[in-house]
Amino acid sequence: MSTVITTQNPFNQEILKTYNIIEEGQLEDVVQQAEATFLEWRNFKIKKRSKLLKTLKRLLLEQKEHFASLMAEEMGKPFIQGIGEIEKCAWLCDFYRKNAKDFLADDVIKTEAKESFISYDPLGIILGIMPWNFPFWQALRFAVPTLTAGNTIILKHASNVSGCAIEIEKLFIDAGYPKGCFNTIIANHNQVETLIADHRIKAISLTGSEVAGRKIAEISGRHLKKCVLELGGNNACIVLNDANIDDLIDTMVNARMQNTGQSCIAAKRFIVEAGIYDDFLQKFQDKVSELQPGNPKDPSTQIGVLARPDLAQELEQQVNDSIKLGAIVTYGNKRKDSYYQPTIITNVSPNMPVFKEETFGPVAAIIKAQNKEEAYKLAQNSKFGLGTMIFTKDTNDALKRITDIEDGAFFINEMVKSDPRLPFGGTKASGYGRELSQEGILEFVNKKTVYLK
Numbered sequence: 001m002s003t004v005i006t007t008q009n010p011f012n013q014e015i016l017k018t019y020n021i022i023e024e025g026q027l028e029d030v031v032q033q034a035e036a037t038f039l040e041w042r043n044f045k046i047k048k049r050s051k052l053l054k055t056l057k058r059l060l061l062e063q064k065e066h067f068a069s070l071m072a073e074e075m076g077k078p079f080i081q082g083i084g085e086i087e088k089c090a091w092l093c094d095f096y097r098k099n100a101k102d103f104l105a106d107d108v109i110k111t112e113a114k115e116s117f118i119s120y121d122p123l124g125i126i127l128g129i130m131p132w133n134f135p136f137w138q139a140l141r142f143a144v145p146t147l148t149a150g151n152t153i154i155l156k157h158a159s160n161v162s163g164c165a166i167e168i169e170k171l172f173i174d175a176g177y178p179k180g181c182f183n184t185i186i187a188n189h190n191q192v193e194t195l196i197a198d199h200r201i202k203a204i205s206l207t208g209s210e211v212a213g214r215k216i217a218e219i220s221g222r223h224l225k226k227c228v229l230e231l232g233g234n235n236a237c238i239v240l241n242d243a244n245i246d247d248l249i250d251t252m253v254n255a256r257m258q259n260t261g262q263s264c265i266a267a268k269r270f271i272v273e274a275g276i277y278d279d280f281l282q283k284f285q286d287k288v289s290e291l292q293p294g295n296p297k298d299p300s301t302q303i304g305v306l307a308r309p310d311l312a313q314e315l316e317q318q319v320n321d322s323i324k325l326g327a328i329v330t331y332g333n334k335r336k337d338s339y340y341q342p343t344i345i346t347n348v349s350p351n352m353p354v355f356k357e358e359t360f361g362p363v364a365a366i367i368k369a370q371n372k373e374e375a376y377k378l379a380q381n382s383k384f385g386l387g388t389m390i391f392t393k394d395t396n397d398a399l400k401r402i403t404d405i406e407d408g409a410f411f412i413n414e415m416v417k418s419d420p421r422l423p424f425g426g427t428k429a430s431g432y433g434r435e436l437s438q439e440g441i442l443e444f445v446n447k448k449t450v451y452l453k
Contacts, residue, residue, distance in 0.1 A: 002021070002188075003020065003021050004018050004019060004020055004021060005018070005019045005021060005159045005162055005186055006018045006019075007019070007074055007159075007160055007161075007162055007163060008160070008308075009073050009074070009076075010075065010076045010305045010306065010307055010308055010309070010337075010338035011072075011076055011295055011296055011297075011304070011305050011338065011339075013337065016073060016074065016163065017162070017163060019162045019186045020186065021186050021187060021188055021191075022185050022186055022187050022191065024191075027185065027187070027191060027194075027195075030154060030183050030185060031125065031154070031195070031198060031200055031201075033179065033180035033183070034125045034152040034153075034154055034180050034181075034183055034200075035124070035125060035152075035200050036180060037152050037178050037179065037180030037181055038122070038124050038125060038150075038151065038152040038180075040178065041122075041150060041151075041152060041178060041181055042121070042122045042150040042151075044150070046100055046101045046104055046148070046150075047101060049100070049147070049148050049150065050096065050097045050100045050101060050148055051097070052175050052176050052177055053093040053094070053096055053097035053144065053148065053175075054093070054097055055174075055175040055176055056093050056144075056171060056172065056175040057090045057093035057094055057097075059171055059174055059175055060086050060089050060090045060093070060136075060171065061086070061087070061090050063086075064082075064083055064086040064087065065083070067082065067086050067136060067164070067167065068080075068081075068082030068083045068085070068086060069082070069297060070163055070164055070167065071085070071135055071136070071161070071164060072295075072296035072297045072304070073163075073296075073297070074132075074135070074160060074161045074162075074163055074164060075132045075133070075135065075160060075161055075307040076260065076296045076304040076305040076306065076307055076338065077259060077260075077296055077304060078259075078260070078296050078301045078302060078303070078304045079296060079297050079298065079299050079301065080299055080301075080302075081258065081259060085134055085136055085137050086136060088137055089136050089137055089140045089141075091420060092137075092140055092141055092144055092420045092436075093140075093144060095420035095421060096144050096145055096148050096420070096441065099438075100145070100148045100149075100441060103438045103441050103442070104120045104149060104441065104442075104445070105120075106118065106119055106120075106450075107120075111451070113451050113452055113453055114452045114453060115450075115451075115452040116449070116450065116451045116452065117450050118447055118448065118449060118450070119446075119447075119448040119450050120149070120442060120445040120446070120447060120448075121150070121445055121446040121448050122149050122150030122151045122444070122445055122446075123151055123202040123203055123444050123445065123446055124151060124152070124200065124201075124202035125151070125152050125153070125154060125200055125201050125202060126146050126151045126152070126153055126154075126201075126202060126203050126204070126205060126444050127153075127154050127156065127192075127195055127196065127201050127203070127204045127205070128142045128143065128146075128153055128154070128155045128156070128204075128205045128206075129156050129192065129204065129205070129206040129207070129208065129212075129216065130142065130155065130156070130157050130158065130206075130207055130208075131158050131207050131208050132157075132158035132160050132161045132307050133259060133262045133263060133264075133307065133360075134259070134263075135157070135158075135161040135164035135165070135168075136164060136168065137418075138207050139155060139157060139164075139165070139168050140168070141418070141420075141424075141435055141436060141440070142205045142207070142435065143155070143168075143172075143182060145435075145436075145440045145441035145443075146205070146441075146443075146444050147172075147177070147181060147182065148441065149441050149442075149444060149445050150445075151202075151444055152180060152181050152182070152183075153181065153182050153183065154183045154185060154195065154201070155168065155169070155182065155183065155184045155185070156185055156187050156192055156195075157184065159186070160307060160308065162186055165184045165186070166184055168182075168184060169182055169183065169184035193219055196216070196219050196220055196223060196225060197219075197222075197223050201225065202225070202226075202444075203225055203226040203227060203228075203443075203444050204216060204220050204225055204226070204227040204228075205227065205228045205230075205433075205435075205443075205444075206227060206228070206229050206230070206231075207230040207231075207264075208230075208231065209231060209232055209358075210231045210232045210358075210384075210429050210430075212231075213229040213231040213431055216229070217229060226444075227433070228425075228431075228432070228433030228434070228435065228443050228444075229431030229432055229433060230264070230424070230425055230426065230430075230431050230433070230435060231264070231384075231386075231426065231429060231430050231431040232264055232358040232360075232384060232386075232429065232430060233264040233265055233266070233268070233358060233384050233386030233387065233426065233430050234268050234269060234356070234357070234358050234382045234383075234384040234386075235265055235266060235267050235268055235269070235384075235386055235387045235388060235389065235407075235416055236267070236268075236269045236270075236271055236378070236379035236380075236382070236388050236389070237252060237255060237256075237267035237269065237270045237271065237388075237389045237391070237415075238271050238369075238375045238376065238379055238388065238389070238390045238391065238392075239252070239270060239271070239272040239273065239276060239280055239391045240273050240276070240372055240375065240390070240391065240392040240394070241273045241274075241275035241276045241372075242392055242393040242394055243276060243391040243392050243393065244393065245276065245279055245280055245283055246283070248391050248413065249280075249283050249284060249287055250287065251414065251415050252267065252270070252284065252391065252415070253284060253287045253288060253291075254415060255267035255389065255415035255416070256268070256270075256362065256364045257288065257291060257302075257303065257342060257362050257364075260303055260304045260305065260306060260340075260361065260362055261342075261359075261360065261361040261362035261363065262306065262307065262311075262360055262361060264358075264386060264430075265386055265387050265409070265416045265417065265418070267364075267389060267415060267416070268358065268359055268363075268364075268365065269348075269355060269365050269367060269378075269379075269382075270284070270364055270365065270366045270367065271367045271369050271375045271378045271379055272366060272367065272368060272369065272375075273369050273370075273371065273372060273375055274368055274369065274370050274371070277366075277368045280366075281330070281344075281346065281366060284344065284364070284366070285330065285331050285344055288331060288332075288342045288344060288364070289331065291303045291342055293339070293341070303342060303362060305337070305338040305339045305340075306338045306339070306340055306360075306361050307338070308338060309337050309338045311338070311360065311361065312335050312337070312338050312339065312340045312361065313335070314360075315335075315340055315359060315360065315361040315363060316333075316335050316340065318353040318354055318357060318359055318363075319333055319343065319345065319353075319354060319359075319363060321352070321353050322345060322348065322352040322353050322354040322355075322365075323345075325349070325351060325352050326347055326349065326352075327345050327346070327347055327348050327349075327352055327354060327365075328345065328346050328347040329343065329344070329345055330344045330345070330346050330366075331343060331344040332344060332362075332363075333345075340361050340362060340363075341362070342362040342363075342364075343362060343363045343364070344363075344364050344366060345363065345364070345365050345366065346366045346368075348365045348366065348367045349367075350378070350381050352365075355367070355381075356382070356383075358384065376401060376404060376405075379405070380404070380405065380406065382428075383428055383429045384426070384428060384429050384430045385406050385407045385408060385426050385427030385428035385429070385430045386407055386408055386409065386416070386426040386427075386430040387407050387408060387409035387410070387411065387416035387426070388405045388407050388409070388410055388411070388416070389410075389411040389412070389414065389415055389416050390410070390411070390412050390413070391412075391413055392412070392413070395412055395413070398412045399412070406427050406428065407426065407427060407430075408424070408425045408426040408427055408430065408434075409424070418435075418436060419436065420436050420437070421436075421437055422436060422437050423435070423436055423437040423438075423439040423440065424436045424437075424440070
């Protein structure tokens with residue numbers, strides 16, 4: 001088994017840096033430090049823990065160009081979108097700085113006791129296993145509420161964004177967090193499994209693929225460890241006959257193509273009612289054709305590259321397998337190395353990979369529905385349950401459909417997106433548990449009943 005990890009620029013295949021995988025003795029030192037720090041950190045006043053978020057926000061904004069450039073180099077994110085990611089992380093810090101004290105306040109319950117309440121106590125060391133597609137946002141949306149609740153963290157980030165992972169640890173150190181609060185490790189799968197089994201690790205948060213989620217859930221279950229899983233998605237975008245296409249088309253294109261399509265909550269299946277189908281398809285294709293590809297570090301680039309060449313090959317295979325089953329490419333479908341041209345596919349049916357699987361890249365499957373009822377039925381024909389978006393003028397009817405959609409999010413006339421103020425997570429094969437909002441900060445606490453007679 002390799003003892004090093006080498007990162008590579010997916011745009012030009014340039015080797016960036018080589019990192020040593022952590023040695024067993026070093027890993028034990030990290031766990032010991034995180035445990036020792038927790039015993040002190042949990043006793044910090046919430047106000048004191050929250051105050052550090054102000055400094056963390058400042059450091060993020062001061063270095064946003066540097067971080068955006070690093071993301072562009074390591075995983076191909078367009079520079080301008082990287083700036084937006086860092087600014088969103090700053091918003092996250094602000095949100096929990098202002099709200100954590102209220103979220104974690106004792107919840108008084110009236111009983112016959114003199115006093116009875118729920119105390120929200122931190123658990124200990126939480127292991128975070130994070131993906132490459134939003135290297136800062138995914139890690140911080142887990143870390144900020146989890147640390148602020150009084151836990152300590154060990155982060156195992158995706159290997160291809162190891163530089164980002166190290167920068168994130170440095171951010172927390174520079175912001176004044178005690179040594180051992182936030183710990184980045186460069187580790188292999190065996191070491192991760194060993195960590196999960198360690199009694200000092202109290203819970204796990206994973207954002208990643210369905211395959212990774214099932215594996216982590218299996219290991220965690222053997223050791224009776226709680227885990228939060230934010231996994232893949234196959235979000236439907238329902239476009240009904242009364243939708244205002246001209247006003248909403250930019251939102252719908254962005255819902256599929258942002259981050260070069262590498263988003264679990266992207267609109268992957270566009271289910272369009274027959275009366276508006278031709279108009280939608282033409283306007284969607286016109287907008288997609290205007291997207292500017294190029295070097296991710298160029299501020300004018302709107303479409304970068306996929307994070308690795310094998311990911312582009314996998315996406316190409318999903319498209320080609322769908323074509324064999326009768327799908328028609330109406331735009332795009334050209335690949336070179338890690339670059340995959342934005343692609344539109346029509347004549348799509350539920351048996352095709354582009355309908356039933358997660359396509360992690362700039363591929364939009366367009367499905368014609370004969371009426372509204374069929375559109376909703378097709379949207380729910382998925383093993384995933386992360387989010388659904390509906391575009392219609394009849395918002396009252398859309399609101400009546402909330403319980404018909406099993407997903408973790410239901411957005412009307414807007415793309416599904418994460419927001420620090422709102423809980424985020426999925427159902428079915430998209431995982432379980434919630435991040436963000438009050439629900440996110442309460443995922444890794446002991447909800448302790450206190451009763452005084």
